[in-house]
Amino acid sequence: xxxxxxxxxxxxxxxxGNFTGxxxxxxxxxxxxxxxxxxxLADARxxxxxxxxxxxxxxxxxxxIFLMLSAIFHLGTVLPFLRGENAGTVWxxxxxxxxxxxxxxxxxxxxxxxxxxxxxxxxxxxxRHEGFRASxxxxxxxxxxxxxxxAFGIWMSYxxxxxxxxxxxxxxxxxxxxxxxxxxxxxxxxxxxxxxxxPAYDRDYVIVLGCRIRPxxxxxxxxxxxxxxxxxxxxxxxxATGKQAVLVPSGGRGADEPESEAGxxxxxMLAQGVAPERILTEENSKTTLENxxxxxxxxxxxxxxxxxxFSTSSYHVYRGGILAANSGWHIDGMGSPTIxxxxxxxxxxxxxxxxxxxxxxxxxxxxxxxxxSAALTALVM
Numbered sequence: 001x002x003x004x005x006x007x008x009x010x011x012x013x014x015x016x017g018n019f020t021g022x023x024x025x026x027x028x029x030x031x032x033x034x035x036x037x038x039x040x041l042a043d044a045r046x047x048x049x050x051x052x053x054x055x056x057x058x059x060x061x062x063x064x065i066f067l068m069l070s071a072i073f074h075l076g077t078v079l080p081f082l083r084g085e086n087a088g089t090v091w092x093x094x095x096x097x098x099x100x101x102x103x104x105x106x107x108x109x110x111x112x113x114x115x116x117x118x119x120x121x122x123x124x125x126x127x128r129h130e131g132f133r134a135s136x137x138x139x140x141x142x143x144x145x146x147x148x149x150x151a152f153g154i155w156m157s158y159x160x161x162x163x164x165x166x167x168x169x170x171x172x173x174x175x176x177x178x179x180x181x182x183x184x185x186x187x188x189x190x191x192x193x194x195x196x197x198x199p200a201y202d203r204d205y206v207i208v209l210g211c212r213i214r215p216x217x218x219x220x221x222x223x224x225x226x227x228x229x230x231x232x233x234x235x236x237x238x239x240a241t242g243k244q245a246v247l248v249p250s251g252g253r254g255a256d257e258p259e260s261e262a263g264x265x266x267x268x269m270l271a272q273g274v275a276p277e278r279i280l281t282e283e284n285s286k287t288t289l290e291n292x293x294x295x296x297x298x299x300x301x302x303x304x305x306x307x308x309x310f311s312t313s314s315y316h317v318y319r320g321g322i323l324a325a326n327s328g329w330h331i332d333g334m335g336s337p338t339i340x341x342x343x344x345x346x347x348x349x350x351x352x353x354x355x356x357x358x359x360x361x362x363x364x365x366x367x368x369x370x371x372x373s374a375a376l377t378a379l380v381m
Contacts, residue, residue: 033074061186062179062185113147201237206308206311208311222313226312228336246279262283310324315346
């Protein structure tokens with residue numbers, strides 16, 4: 001075996017490509033990835049403290065998860081070599097590192113399949129309860145896309161493509177697929193946290209976001225839960241701090257509704273013992289964004305620099321907070337209990353929103369992943 005003496009006292013052989021200290025170099029790479037993940041995660045936490053509802057914080061969490069997983073998989077590959085349990089080569093180590101994205105994709109195939117099944121079933125249940133709408137079929141389409149994407153990646157692992165070409169395509173595909181999985185995981189985490197969030201007891205106003213009411217003007221359980229959550233909050237705030245808050249039911253009249261949603265909510269609030277002077281109705285909005293904008297105008301006419309929160313269904317808190325933040329209004333939110341089948345569509349909607357709002361960063365990240373995956377694969381061909 002021919003040995004070569006390299007600078008800094010490193011010895012290398014020309015047969016296996018091994019060189020002294022390669023295990024420690026790889027361990028340092030894992031440490032670097034973990035450190036970068038921790039720095040990004042810390043910045044995501046600071047961003048959420050500054051702005052609780054933020055696509056930037058969600059994207060940073062997704063990137064931190066991706067880097068942590070990369071470090072963990074790479075460390076798992078190098079640990080046996082560092083302990084001397086396996087006399088492997090640098091080449092075999094590189095192969096283990098390069099296929100780590102494939103390994104992760106296979107490991108998560110079952111979890112993705114379960115998520116896709118829940119997403120598809122929830123959409124079918126929505127259609128059953130609310131009637132057919134094209135938006136309710138989006139989840140079914142995405143579920144098929146997710147399952148198809150994972151199946152395609154696994155098929156490529158065993159396809160008859162030429163070995164170098166197969167590995168090149170598969171590693172690039174698996175890297176990008178894993179990145180998107182991490183972004184979806186971050187979206188789910190932040191949406192669930194938002195649904196359980198409790199604003200501070202210092203609010204001047206609490207907006208109740210509207211949704212459809214019954215033909216007789218009474219409240220469906222979904223909208224009634226939003227009102228009950230807001231009433232419970234203002235009463236708990238008054239009991240804890242003595243500070244009274246004004247409720248702002250928000251929502252106009254739909255084509256199939258006997259009156260405005262805000263009017264129906266206000267009547268329900270009065271029946272629950274809320275004083276009339278503690279109700280400020282907004283009856284012109286048709287969408288969530290208009291709920292927030294029109295309510296803001298009413299509130300700012302009454303009070304400058306008011307501290308505001310909004311009440312909506314738990315699956316909708318993250319969405320409402322993002323819409324408010326995007327319009328330059330940084331307010332807090334709270335969620336009422338929600339039937340399970342509303343959640344998967346909410347996850348999907350916010351995942352798409354994350355990708356669209358940070359499309360330049362996402363494209364850049366996926367391009368870097370593709371280039372690195374392709375370069376490392378070429379290195380061991």
